[in-house]
Amino acid sequence: MVYLFLGFSLAFGLIIGSFLNCLVWRLYKEETLLGRSFCPKCHHQISWFDNIPILSWLILKGRCRHCHKAIAVQYPLVEFIVGVLFALVFIKFYGAGFAYSPLDFYVWVFTGAKAWYLLAGWWAIAIMTIIFIFDVRWLLISLPAIIWSAVVIFSLDLILGYNFWNILLSVVIGASFFGLQFLLTREKGIGEGDIWLGGLMGLIFPNWHLLLAAIFISYMLGGITGIVMIIVWGKKLKTKLPLGVFLALGSVIALFFGQSLIDWYLGLLGV
Ligand SMILES: [Zn+2]
Numbered sequence: 001m002v003y004l005f006l007g008f009s010l011a012f013g014l015i016i017g018s019f020l021n022c023l024v025w026r027l028y029k030e031e032t033l034l035g036r037s038f039c040p041k042c043h044h045q046i047s048w049f050d051n052i053p054i055l056s057w058l059i060l061k062g063r064c065r066h067c068h069k070a071i072a073v074q075y076p077l078v079e080f081i082v083g084v085l086f087a088l089v090f091i092k093f094y095g096a097g098f099a100y101s102p103l104d105f106y107v108w109v110f111t112g113a114k115a116w117y118l119l120a121g122w123w124a125i126a127i128m129t130i131i132f133i134f135d136v137r138w139l140l141i142s143l144p145a146i147i148w149s150a151v152v153i154f155s156l157d158l159i160l161g162y163n164f165w166n167i168l169l170s171v172v173i174g175a176s177f178f179g180l181q182f183l184l185t186r187e188k189g190i191g192e193g194d195i196w197l198g199g200l201m202g203l204i205f206p207n208w209h210l211l212l213a214a215i216f217i218s219y220m221l222g223g224i225t226g227i228v229m230i231i232v233w234g235k236k237l238k239t240k241l242p243l244g245v246f247l248a249l250g251s252v253i254a255l256f257f258g259q260s261l262i263d264w265y266l267g268l269l270g271v
């Protein structure tokens with residue numbers, strides 16, 4: 001039974017990953033979300049059997065059925081990663097339930113707060129995937145995606161029973177962390193989108209300890225990447241790294257390991 005749900009999480013993640021690939025493109029082009037998917041190169045409509053996550057890409061050998069132009073490896077890669085992350089979120093919130101009988105498990109999944117945690121986790125993965133792809137491809141943060149997600153995640157926070165003032169505190173810390181840098185660096189390095197993203201991270205981590213852990217992990221990743229780039233490619237320090245990419249990565253890592261990191265750190269301090 002548990003494996004059924006695990007399989008479902010994986011499959012659902014694959015489908016959402018496929019949807020996100022398409023959503024990112026439409027957000028960028030400011031196109032409507034309705035209507036069938038089409039090949040971005042020949043604009044030929046994609047049939048459902050050519051739109052199966054990963055499998056279709058493998059069968060078509062990474063080329064469009066009609067114009068035979070290459071389909072970016074981004075498509076199957078995003079599908080795979082989102083699928084795996086969705087399954088991992090499931091394991092994180094239900095891991096201890098593997099010993100339960102099918103009926104117990106069914107009740108547990110659908111009646112407890114865990115289902116909402118699962119939904120919040122999945123949503124956080126989805127929005128961070130959008131932010132990641134957007135920032136890698138176009139060095140931009142999608143404001144509509146952030147605002148819509150903010151509404152959903154704020155609602156989920158309230159459903160999960162987080163105190164309104166704690167949520168607000170996290171949002172203010174997240175937004176002002178980047179807002180202050182924005183003002184101090186005079187708009188160099190930090191973009192306005194990062195301030196919005198900071199606020200959204202506050203909603204995803206309504207516990208500000210976790211929020212700081214997410215930001216810390218992001219900056220560590222950014223710093224390591226910067227150093228590696230300088231060593232490998234000899235890039236100058238001035239080369240701009242897309243901050244949103246690292247904030248998205250840091251947030252996803254903090255979702256899984258943020259609490260362990262905090263516990264470890266507090267352990268070091270002997271608290
Ligand atoms: Zn085509």
